[in-house]
Amino acid sequence: xxxxxxxxxxxxxxxxxxxxxxxxxxxxxxxxxxxxxxxxxxxxxxxxxxxxxxxxxxxxxxxxxxxxxxxxxxxxxxxxxxxxxxxxxxxxxxxxxxxxxxxxxxxxxxxxxxxxxxxxxxxxxxxxxxxxxxxxxxxxxxxxxxxxxxxxxxxxxxxxxxxxxxxxxxxxxxxxxxxxxxxxxxxxxxxxxxxxxxxxxxxxxxxxxxxxxxxxxxxxxxxxxxxxxxxxxxxxxxxxxxxxxxxxxxxxxxxxxxxxxxx
Amino acid sequence: xxxxxxxxxxxxxxxxxxxxxxxxxxxxxxxxxxxxxxxxxxxxxxxxxxxxxxxxxxxxxxxxxxxxxxxxxxxxxxxxxxxxxxxxxxxxxxxxxxxxxxxxxxxxxxxxxxxxxxxxxxxxxxxxxxxxxxxxxxxxxxxxxxxxxxxxxxxxxxxxxxxxxxxxxxxxxxxxxxxxxxxxxxxxxxxxxxxxxxxxxxxxxxxxxxxxxxxxx
Ligand SMILES: Nc1ncnc2c1ncn2[C@@H]1O[C@H](COP(=O)(O)OP(=O)(O)O)[C@@H](O)[C@H]1O
Ligand SMILES: [Mg+2]
Numbered sequence: 001x002x003x004x005x006x007x008x009x010x011x012x013x014x015x016x017x018x019x020x021x022x023x024x025x026x027x028x029x030x031x032x033x034x035x036x037x038x039x040x041x042x043x044x045x046x047x048x049x050x051x052x053x054x055x056x057x058x059x060x061x062x063x064x065x066x067x068x069x070x071x072x073x074x075x076x077x078x079x080x081x082x083x084x085x086x087x088x089x090x091x092x093x094x095x096x097x098x099x100x101x102x103x104x105x106x107x108x109x110x111x112x113x114x115x116x117x118x119x120x121x122x123x124x125x126x127x128x129x130x131x132x133x134x135x136x137x138x139x140x141x142x143x144x145x146x147x148x149x150x151x152x153x154x155x156x157x158x159x160x161x162x163x164x165x166x167x168x169x170x171x172x173x174x175x176x177x178x179x180x181x182x183x184x185x186x187x188x189x190x191x192x193x194x195x196x197x198x199x200x201x202x203x204x205x206x207x208x209x210x211x212x213x214x215x216x217x218x219x220x221x222x223x224x225x226x227x228x229x230x231x232x233x234x235x236x237x238x239x240x241x242x243x244x245x246x247x248x249x250x251x252x253x254x255x256x257x258x259x260x261x262x263x
Numbered sequence: 264x265x266x267x268x269x270x271x272x273x274x275x276x277x278x279x280x281x282x283x284x285x286x287x288x289x290x291x292x293x294x295x296x297x298x299x300x301x302x303x304x305x306x307x308x309x310x311x312x313x314x315x316x317x318x319x320x321x322x323x324x325x326x327x328x329x330x331x332x333x334x335x336x337x338x339x340x341x342x343x344x345x346x347x348x349x350x351x352x353x354x355x356x357x358x359x360x361x362x363x364x365x366x367x368x369x370x371x372x373x374x375x376x377x378x379x380x381x382x383x384x385x386x387x388x389x390x391x392x393x394x395x396x397x398x399x400x401x402x403x404x405x406x407x408x409x410x411x412x413x414x415x416x417x418x419x420x421x422x423x424x425x426x427x428x429x430x431x432x433x434x435x436x437x438x439x440x441x442x443x444x445x446x447x448x449x450x451x452x453x454x455x456x457x458x459x460x461x462x463x464x465x466x467x468x469x470x471x472x473x474x475x476x477x478x479x480x
Pocket of ligand 1: 013014036037038039040042043045
């Protein structure tokens with residue numbers, strides 16, 4: 001069963017096309033990597049998937065929930081007439097759907113005034129209204145998995161970038177999402193810290209977590225992802241088995257892009 | 264020396280009146296400032312434009328003038344004779360509304376200095392608008408506005424002396440009266456010392472408040 005599906009997604013900023021007819025789906029337990037040069041629309045695509053941005057046209061579905069339909073060539077969000085982020089945050093349907101996914105940002109976006117533990121547990125308790133003790137127990141399991149058990153009562157400013165990003169991953173995990181999006185999770189980190197994050201994501205992949213990872217780490221995409229999508233200029237140029245696509249790309253544009261990462 | 268004691272006792276009486284203005288203004292203007300920050304930041308243009316105008320009016324005209332308007336306005340505009348009992352309310356209203364305008368601008372810039380990523384993370388985690396503001400934005404805003412708010416509070420201490428324009432006997436007015444009656448400048452020195460000590464305490468307290476937020480960056 002597919003956890004997520006987007007079809008014919010179009011998006012422009014001030015009449016400049018940023019995404020043109022993007023379609024792909026993610027099956028349960030699948031790890032999909034999105035690669036492509038900067039400006040190709042990867043972030044915009046993830047932002048549309050996580051409702052931080054609206055698409056102009058297309059459809060979007062999480063599990064059985066059809067969230068965006070295409071009506072007369074325009075995207076129609078359920079229960080939503082006014083396409084503004086303010087209105088969106090009041091939309092009960094979308095709030096429920098938000099429980100289906102987590103997003104890990106390039107620059108972490110932890111809440112600096114909260115301890116690590118509160119960062120990880122607050123949304124499950126006060127948004128998902130889950131039992132406090134159950135959530136805290138879960139949080140410690142995930143923090144332990146991230147090697148951060150001892151940092152539960154620290155503030156984000158007391159942690160290294162790599163540790164902060166691991167807190168952000170624990171925060172996403174604690175909501176028990178069906179799918180986790182990563183937008184260049186290592187781009188803000190030193191090479192040393194990069195490998196510690198990649199290791200953690202690899203571990204999540206081995207547990208068959210459904211993930212979509214935007215990355216510039218080609219060998220990581222090749223080894224960890226099941227499928228790779230190569231985007232250029234707002235379109236999907238090539239898509240396929242991760243190993244095959246990265247070691248043996250078919251399209252010229254893909255070859256040219258991957259050449260930059262060789263050796 | 265008995266003379267000096269006498270002066271100090273009278274000035275303390277005036278200081279009490281100054282303190283009333285000071286604390287009433289703080290207690291009213293801080294929440295009022297926060298309250299008008301929202302329409303000021305509204306995406307509905309006519310509403311925000313209206314508040315931009317009101318705030319610029321309050322910040323762009325002398326507080327002294329505003330106090331006179333609040334005190335004598337009801338008579339000149341509506342023919343109401345409110346008498347002396349209107350004096351303290353007029354002062355407190357005038358100060359509170361004026362300071363609320365300054366605080367609103369401080370709060371607005373504090374809120375706008377919070378990185379957009381905080382809102383985006385909150386949105387993805389499913390927080391609604393009021394949760395996002397109350398739990399995530401407001402606490403971080405408070406930390407950021409403490410230094411400019413401290414500056415305003417110190418200005419407020421000194422501004423309390425403006426109540427003299429509507430002949431309210433706060434500390435500065437009292438000192439001036441004694442100085443004139445006794446032809447000595449000592450009362451004014453004593454009053455100056457009081458303001459200084461008062462502000463010293465304010466700075467001390469605000470420093471402690473600021474430090475209490477140092478547990479995070
Ligand atoms: N809010 C925005 N307003 C205008 N243009 C934008 C906005 N967000 C992204 N863009 C543009 O969309 C294009 C794709 O950007 P992005 O999705 O960030 O690409 P990538 O993540 O692949 O580097 C870029 O040309 C960028 O300048
Ligand atoms: Mg990007």
